[in-house]
Amino acid sequence: MAVLSVGVAMSGGVDSTMAASLLQEQGHDVHGFFMLLPLANLEVQRQRVREVADRLSIPLTEVDLRQSFAEQVIGYFNRSYRAGLTPNPCIHCNRSVKFGLLADTMRHQDLERIATGHYARVQSVGDRCFVARGSDRTKDQSYFLARLAADQVNTLLFPLGDWTKQQVYARAAALGFHFSGEESQDVCFLSQGLAAFLSEQGIGDLCGPVVTADGRQIGEHRGVWHYTIGQRRGLGLPDVTPWYVVGLDGPGNRVIVGKQDDLFATRCTVHALRWTHQPPALPWRGLVQLRSRHTPAMAALAPSGPEQWSLVFDTPQRAITPGQFAVCYEHDRVVGSAVIGTGADLEERT
Template sequence: MEKKRILLGMSGGMDSSMSAVLLQQQGYEVIGATLLTHTDETDSNIIAAHKLANERHIKHHLIDCRTQFKNTVIQYFIDEYTNGRTPNPCIKCNETIKWKLLLEAAEKYQCDYIATGHYVRKEQLNGRYYIKKGIDPNKDQSYFLWNLNQTTISKALFPLGELHKQEVRQLARELGYTDIADKKESMGVCFLSGTDYREYLKELLNPNHPAFSSGNVVDEHNTILGKHDGFPFYTIGQRRGIEGVAKGKCVVRIDAKNQELIVGTRETLNTSSVTLSNYQLTDNTSLWKDQKVFIRIRGLDSVPGYWGTISINSQSLSIDFDEDVWAITPGQSIVIYDKDIIIGGGIS
């Protein structure tokens, strides 16, 4: 019987590398693809991906998408911050760059499926595919894949979804890939490379960019308390940088048009509901109509989720939480679950 061919997104890290091993063990013919997004061919991760592919006798393709990535993901990153919003570039990349290009490559190289090293699973219910939480609660990455479409999910396989991170690390050691097993895990936004986003914005934009101009810090009564040094350098809930003019207060709103930071008490940021105008939601109403759903407002493991109910009002989706939620920030993703499966999501 002819082997099923699968295109694997290879980043050079442990997760995608061990995904290659597992897929081969399952009988797939693996074709590797690495996206060149913001670095060049000399990047250590690119070299590691190519090395692993050679060792596993995997045909490896490099997809240069630097221009697309810059014009789409990095520009979105800039636009959101300079409009007083908080972006999530990883989610934007998944939707517009990563999976789109992997699907195109899979078709080009006649692959039946595509795979990545995400710690997620997928499930099919009533003819529809859903992203499902990974078995490892400390590594679940489902939050970042809420906006994938049906075509993409139907083609996707996730070899690590049923495994814990430590099991994957142990497999790498058993196979002699100790350098991969002990490799420091990349965290955060890839193109920041550990740099503070504020410094990155300064590098990208002209120092005289209007967003970097000093503006007023005002309270809820519009009383001017002092000055800030550029509104993109602040986020909702932040206290650092305003203590000198607004002791005991935090940023509760960013008015980009007037270049103002509005400050108030921490309690001001508590909310019992949120409305999403940019959203998607499963048409299987049995999973959400008059049902309690679980909502995540951030992808961090340290931020708990919340229970609530959802309703559709005209062109928007409303979520009523069972308890107050603190600091929902304009621009962030709100992801909705029924048990372990993602049934919808949107941008606040």
């Protein structure tokens, strides 16, 4: 294998630490990069990543992305919740910040490859590169990388793609690193919880009606952003069978509820469709994943209107959630993605 100069996005956690260590072991010239983000525990992370870089004897560059992250990721997050959508800030951050602005900094330093501790792989098909599922399916993170463009994928390395989480922890211990075993938080800026964060952002309670699908009011809510599709707890609606959130009407400030069967649908509309490479002929048919822990299901994708497409599943899917991403797979490879539901004004602005 040729020796490469590689920039590694580092957080001080076990995954990015072992990714950097593996690249070193392979003989590559490794340079660590740490993103300064508007996080409550920033200084703790900063100290931890410096200690890791010192242990590995690699140079470390800090990149201040606090303002860009606030505008591009937190701004998108807030707008989505105000509109009654359920956003996925990690997908947005990966495209615009981590593999966007941070990767640009690495390239400006003439680094040949960009690496992270994601549990995913890069697969080549001819002269095209795709993000693909990691070997550890319980930790696979390809879903969160679905919005990366072809030119972003072409320079990526995922050293942990063929490793399991248990193997990574065992390797860390063998090298004398001691990690607690705690998983990193899904959304890095929600350390105090969603409600507290939204309150800090000026998104306070705004009471409104809880209604059935036919418009009958049966309760009140404290703000649509307190709820998500499929939610059962916290509704305060006693009945013989449970009520579930089946829809969120942001403009109308309504929470729509129904029964278990109402959560299942075979069809949804998507927008902001992006393919990793040349768009395929439509209708396209393949596996579609609707959230990070959803079991991919067979579906057909076809145009349904201006800048709008319809996804039709072979079998009913539970809790299809507007604002989340529908990720298209062929075999284990990510080939495209789109945003579920309405809200074209909230599309990623990258």
